[in-house]
Amino acid sequence: MNPETFSADTVIDAVSAVFMVVGALMSLAAAVGLLRFPDLMTRMHAATKPQVLGLFLLLFALGLQMRTWWVWPVLGVAWIFQLLTVPVSAHMVGRAGYRTKHLHPELLSTDELEAVVQQAAGKRGFGDDGDAATDRR
């Protein structure tokens, strides 16, 4: 490779190309995980997490290609909001899924929450209210 073609533009293009492909690969990983994993909670792992990295890589590639400084803060803010909101939604779905028994107990090696929920439900006297263990304010 001679020095003329190996310019800054080439490097930027190459880096953003790699980032875009890997970012898209992360979305593919999420899709494969959604199809292949057995229950709601393992699917939540696939649906929420590789996306964080995938979005980061795609936004980074976008920032490299735009070639302006003013676009970086917007991309940063977009990613930070993703970081802040993804765990909350994953937690809410996971929690609702656990409460409504959308899981396969035979695929869990240990379940340390079950006893707590059982105990809390017993204290209250009815079965489907798990809130006794949590949210005490």
Added chain:
Amino acid sequence: MNRKRISLRQELPLLVWLVIVWGALWQNFSPGNLLFGALTAVVVARLFYLPPVELGGRFNLLRAVPFALVFVAKVVTASFQVLYLALARGPKVISAVVAVPLRSHSDLLVTATGHVTALIPGSLVVEVDRSTSTLYIHGINVRNADDAARLRKDVRDTEAGLIRIMGTQAELSALNQEAGS
């Protein structure tokens, strides 16, 4: 309604963040625009009042930068781990729900630990017990007690890192004592 007045110093991180979002959305960081953004931030923070976040009163930038780098590295490796699990194990993957008792009882640290844990693929917060500050974490590919112990240690290490960054002085000295013993 009980509205506790909060000091400007306590509100400052929120206001600074709002100004940054304002500038980023306008894509304009000129002084005039930032000043108007600051005014808007104060009005918004006054009108849409939220309970103040109780900060630890310290922030260690020297600890925060390596923590952020390790966090990004963990996200990268663990994303590929999820990809591998999805392809190789698929329906037969074994997971576990593990209880992790945390050291800190501050809402901010429990939330931050939960967030960081949830963002690292392979662990998902299912339930939070605020009274005992215990996180119940769903870990993927946790096949036996050893894996569960490793997951528990990882989460507690994450919390230790966060305490070193922004925990209160009391939490920090308790942590140092624990490390020393």
